Amino acid sequence: MAIEFNCPHCATPYKLKDELAGKKATCKNPDCRQVITIPAPKATVPPTAAPSPARPKPPARKPPAPKPEDIEAAALAALADAPKEQQPADAPIPMTCAFCDHKWSESRDKAGKNVLCPNPECRERNKVPVPKDEKPKDWRAEDTGPSLRKELFEKPTDVVSSGGGGYVTRKSMEEAGALDHELEPVPLKRRLFYALLVLTPAVALVYGVVWLVGRTKDGREDRLVNDAITQFEKEGQAALPPGEGPLCGALLYTVAGQYALTETEGKEPEKALKDALAHFTKARGELGQAGQKDDAKKGGGAVRYAVGGELALAQLGLGGTDEEVIAGTRYRWVPQAASNRKLRVNEKTxxxxxxxxxxxxxxxxxxxxxxxxxxxxxxxxLVKKGQVDVARDLPTVLFSTPEQAEAKAVVALEVWRADKASPFPAQAADELKAALAKGQPPAPFPASAVVLWKAVGTEKAPTLGVDGKLPAPTATLTDNARAVVVGLALLDGRGEDAAEAARRTGPLHARMRAAIQIGEWTGDPGAALDAVMSQVVVPAGKKPPDPAPPPALLLRLSQLAAAAGKADAAKQLADAIPDEGLKAWAKADALRLAAAPSSPLDESAFEAPVDAAKQRAGHAWGRFWVARHNARLSGDRSKEEKAVKGWPGGAVGPLGLAGIALGLRER
Structure with a gap:
C-alpha cells in the first residue's frame, strides 16, 4: 500500500511507497523546499476472527540495511517533479490585453517589446512577456562559495556601469533596435479628444469672462428700466396734468414689457416672459384708469386710443412658435384646444x-x-408672424356689427396684399358676397368689399350700386363711388386715376380718406395729399374749414407724410389738430417715422416742456424715440444716459431712460 500525506509546511500532497517511511527528503514545491520526514503508513485493523492455536514462528531473516546513497536517490526520485513538456523554440507567446482581456498570440521575436491590442475598440499598448526556459534547478549546482568570502567589487575596464550613464538618445535606441516595433498612428478622433480635454477649460474660462461682462452689461440695462419706473412712480406721475399720468404710465409699462421680451433669450426666459406679461397687464390697467378720468378738459380721448394701439402691437411679441412655447419663452397665439387636457384647479393659461x-x-x-x-x-x-387666424377675428373684436363688412374687407385685402396664397381673402370675399347680395349696404359703405371681389376674382359679385369707373370731370363723384374708384385704380396699378379721384370736388373728409387709402397702398399719398393740404392748412386770419377735418384723419395723414419723407407736410398736418395732446402725439409719430436709419436725432428736434405740469403723453413718446434711436446707433450707454439726465422730469426723463435700454438691446 502507498503512504499518502501532505507537506507540513506548504500542504503539498504526496503518495509514496511504504519502504520510504521514516526517510528525510526536500519538498518538491519550489516555493517551499523544506526538509520533511516521510511518515509511516497507517496501520489497518483486520476484521475480528477466532483466535487460532499459537504456533511458534521460525526466526525471520533480517534484510541487509540499504546504503545511504541508495536511500537519498530513492527519496529524490520519489519527490522529483514530473518532467515538464518543453515548448518548441519558435512557439508563439500567448497574450492577454490588460485593458480589455482580449486574447491573442505574438511571435517570440517580439518578446519584451510593446505591441497594440488587435481589438479595434481597444488598440492599447501591451508589453510582450519574455518567455523563461524552465529547467530543473539543482541546488547542488549553485556556486555559493564560502559564506565569508570577499566579494569582487573591482570595475572591469571594458564594462560601462550605470553610474556613469546619461540620458538615452533616440538615435541610440534606434541603433539598439528598441524602436523597431511598428506603432499605429493615433486616430484623429482620439487626438481631438485630447485637444478638447486641454482646450475645454480655457474655452470655459473665456466664456465665463464674456458671460460675466455681458451679464454686467445686461444688469446695467435692467437698472435703466427699473430706475425709469421708480423715478416715474415716485415723482413723475404726480407732477403731470390730470389725466396724463395714467397715459404716460401705460406708455412706460408698455416699453418695459417690450424690454422684458428681449430678455427671454437669457438665463431665466420663463421669468422674463412673465415679467413682460405683468408689465403689459399693468399698462392695460393704466389705460382703463385713464378712460375713467377722460373728459374734454383733461385730455386723453384720441391719445388714449393711440396708446392702446401701441400696447396692442407690443403684445404681439408675446406669441411664438410651438418650439418657443415648449421652451417657455413665448405664449400660445390662440387658446389651447379643449380636447388636449383639462386644466387643473386654479390653473391659468x-x-x-x-x-x-x-x-x-x-x-x-x-x-x-x-x-x-x-x-x-x-x-x-400678424401676417408677418404667420397668424392669419388671429387677424381674421379683428373685425368682430374691434368693430360693431354694421362696421364689420368694411372691416372684414379691409383685413382681407391686407392679407391678400401680403400673402396671395392665403385662402382667407377668398373665403372672406364669399362670405361678404352672401351677406351683401341682398338688401341695402350697411353704413359705413363697404367699398373695400368691391375691391376685394375684384382682387380675388369672385364670380357674380354684386356692384353695390357703383360701377367703379372714373366719371367725367364735370360729373358728380359720390363718396362711396370715390372710395371704390380709388381702390380699383390702385388694384390695377393706375395711380394717376386714383389721385384724380381723390382730387375731385367733394367733402374734405372723403378726399382725406382717399388720400389715406392711396398712402396705405403705395406708401406715399402724393398728389392727393397736396390737393387736400390747401383746405387743411389754413393761413392765419382765414376761416377754417367747416366741418373741421376729423383729428384721426389728420393724424394718419401726418404719419403717412412723415413716412414718405414729407416732413413739412407732416408738421403742418399735426399743427392742424386742435387737441394739444393729440398734436404732440402726431409730431412724435412723425419724428419716429421720418428718422433716418443711420443719422442720430437731435433732442432739439422735438421740444418738450420743462414744466411737468404742461407735459403730454406725446412729449414723452417723442423723447422716448429720440433716446431709443440714438442709443441703437451709438451703443454708448454713458453718453446717452448723460444726455437724458438733462431732460425735464415728469414722464420725459423716465421714458428717455427706458428708450436707452431698449435701443441698446436692439443693436
Missing part, C-alpha cells in the same frame, strides 16, 4: 388672442377711422 382682445376692448370707443388704421397695422404684423 395665457394666449395672445385673449390678451389682445382685452386691450382692444379699451379702444372700441375710438372713431371708425382710428380703429380701421389700427386693424391694418395689426393685420400686417
Amino acid at each position: 395665457t394666449d395672445v388672442h385673449t390678451e389682445l382682445q382685452k386691450t382692444l376692448q379699451l379702444v372700441l370707443p375710438a372713431d371708425f377711422d382710428s380703429r380701421l388704421a389700427l386693424a391694418r397695422r395689426l393685420t400686417r404684423e
Whole structure:
C-alpha cells in the first residue's frame, strides 16, 4: 500500500511507497523546499476472527540495511517533479490585453517589446512577456562559495556601469533596435479628444469672462428700466396734468414689457416672459384708469386710443412658435384646444388672442377711422408672424356689427396684399358676397368689399350700386363711388386715376380718406395729399374749414407724410389738430417715422416742456424715440444716459431712460 500525506509546511500532497517511511527528503514545491520526514503508513485493523492455536514462528531473516546513497536517490526520485513538456523554440507567446482581456498570440521575436491590442475598440499598448526556459534547478549546482568570502567589487575596464550613464538618445535606441516595433498612428478622433480635454477649460474660462461682462452689461440695462419706473412712480406721475399720468404710465409699462421680451433669450426666459406679461397687464390697467378720468378738459380721448394701439402691437411679441412655447419663452397665439387636457384647479393659461382682445376692448370707443388704421397695422404684423387666424377675428373684436363688412374687407385685402396664397381673402370675399347680395349696404359703405371681389376674382359679385369707373370731370363723384374708384385704380396699378379721384370736388373728409387709402397702398399719398393740404392748412386770419377735418384723419395723414419723407407736410398736418395732446402725439409719430436709419436725432428736434405740469403723453413718446434711436446707433450707454439726465422730469426723463435700454438691446 502507498503512504499518502501532505507537506507540513506548504500542504503539498504526496503518495509514496511504504519502504520510504521514516526517510528525510526536500519538498518538491519550489516555493517551499523544506526538509520533511516521510511518515509511516497507517496501520489497518483486520476484521475480528477466532483466535487460532499459537504456533511458534521460525526466526525471520533480517534484510541487509540499504546504503545511504541508495536511500537519498530513492527519496529524490520519489519527490522529483514530473518532467515538464518543453515548448518548441519558435512557439508563439500567448497574450492577454490588460485593458480589455482580449486574447491573442505574438511571435517570440517580439518578446519584451510593446505591441497594440488587435481589438479595434481597444488598440492599447501591451508589453510582450519574455518567455523563461524552465529547467530543473539543482541546488547542488549553485556556486555559493564560502559564506565569508570577499566579494569582487573591482570595475572591469571594458564594462560601462550605470553610474556613469546619461540620458538615452533616440538615435541610440534606434541603433539598439528598441524602436523597431511598428506603432499605429493615433486616430484623429482620439487626438481631438485630447485637444478638447486641454482646450475645454480655457474655452470655459473665456466664456465665463464674456458671460460675466455681458451679464454686467445686461444688469446695467435692467437698472435703466427699473430706475425709469421708480423715478416715474415716485415723482413723475404726480407732477403731470390730470389725466396724463395714467397715459404716460401705460406708455412706460408698455416699453418695459417690450424690454422684458428681449430678455427671454437669457438665463431665466420663463421669468422674463412673465415679467413682460405683468408689465403689459399693468399698462392695460393704466389705460382703463385713464378712460375713467377722460373728459374734454383733461385730455386723453384720441391719445388714449393711440396708446392702446401701441400696447396692442407690443403684445404681439408675446406669441411664438410651438418650439418657443415648449421652451417657455413665448405664449400660445390662440387658446389651447379643449380636447388636449383639462386644466387643473386654479390653473391659468395665457394666449395672445385673449390678451389682445382685452386691450382692444379699451379702444372700441375710438372713431371708425382710428380703429380701421389700427386693424391694418395689426393685420400686417400678424401676417408677418404667420397668424392669419388671429387677424381674421379683428373685425368682430374691434368693430360693431354694421362696421364689420368694411372691416372684414379691409383685413382681407391686407392679407391678400401680403400673402396671395392665403385662402382667407377668398373665403372672406364669399362670405361678404352672401351677406351683401341682398338688401341695402350697411353704413359705413363697404367699398373695400368691391375691391376685394375684384382682387380675388369672385364670380357674380354684386356692384353695390357703383360701377367703379372714373366719371367725367364735370360729373358728380359720390363718396362711396370715390372710395371704390380709388381702390380699383390702385388694384390695377393706375395711380394717376386714383389721385384724380381723390382730387375731385367733394367733402374734405372723403378726399382725406382717399388720400389715406392711396398712402396705405403705395406708401406715399402724393398728389392727393397736396390737393387736400390747401383746405387743411389754413393761413392765419382765414376761416377754417367747416366741418373741421376729423383729428384721426389728420393724424394718419401726418404719419403717412412723415413716412414718405414729407416732413413739412407732416408738421403742418399735426399743427392742424386742435387737441394739444393729440398734436404732440402726431409730431412724435412723425419724428419716429421720418428718422433716418443711420443719422442720430437731435433732442432739439422735438421740444418738450420743462414744466411737468404742461407735459403730454406725446412729449414723452417723442423723447422716448429720440433716446431709443440714438442709443441703437451709438451703443454708448454713458453718453446717452448723460444726455437724458438733462431732460425735464415728469414722464420725459423716465421714458428717455427706458428708450436707452431698449435701443441698446436692439443693436
